[in-house]
Amino acid sequence: SQQGEEDPQALSIQEGENATMNCSYKTSINNLQWYRQNSGRGLVHLILIRSNEREKHSGRLRVTLDTSKKSSSLLITASRAADTASYFCATDARGSTLGRLYFGRGTQLTVWP
C-alpha cells in the first residue's frame, strides 16, 4: 500500500514552541501535500512539495522532503493555540495523474496557551 504514516500520533506543546511532525510513505511520488483538519471539519491545504524539491516555506511552516528515505517533515514555528488540529500528509503515486491521494492517520497536535 502507498499509504503514508505520520509520526508521532499525538504531540502536545506550549504556545511559542516549535512542532515537528514526520511522514513516511512507501512508493515513489510526484508530490506530497500537507493538510490541517480541525475537529470534524474539512481538510485545509497547507503546502505542496514536489518530488524534485527538498524544502519549502510558507509563513510559519517549513516542509522538507527526502525522497531517498521516502519521508517528509512539517515544522510549525512559534506555535499558537489556534494551530491545535490534526495534520495529515498525502501523497500521490509516481507516474499517475489520476487524482488519488494516499493519507496517513495523522498527527494530533495540541498547543496549550
Next chain:
Amino acid sequence: KAGVTQTPRYLIKTRGQQVTLSCSPISGHRSVSWYQQTPGQGLQFLFEYFSETQRNKGNFPGRFSGRQFSNSRSEMNVSTLELGDSALYLCASSLGGETEAFFGQGTRLTVV
C-alpha cells in the same frame, strides 16, 4: 474565489435508505475526488472524476456510486445504507495532474 462547497453539511438517515451528496468544485477545476473518513479507517479514497469520466475507484462496494456533470459538479450516492456508512464524506477538487487538491467542509452522514 469560492472554495469547494459540499451540501448538505449534515444528514441523518435510516438503515436501508439511500442518500445523495453534492460537491461543487472550485471554478475551473475539472477533477473531483471523494473520500470517506471514519475514526477506525481514517481517510479512504472512494473515486475520482475528471471531465465527467470516472478515472479511478477505491475499494468500496457497488452501493457507492458517483457522477460528474458537465459543469464539473459531482454527486455521490450511497444506496441501502448501513450503520457502518456513518462517516464524514469529503470531496476535493483540483485542476488535475500533479496539482494541489482542495477539500470542502464535508458532509457528516449519520445512519441510524
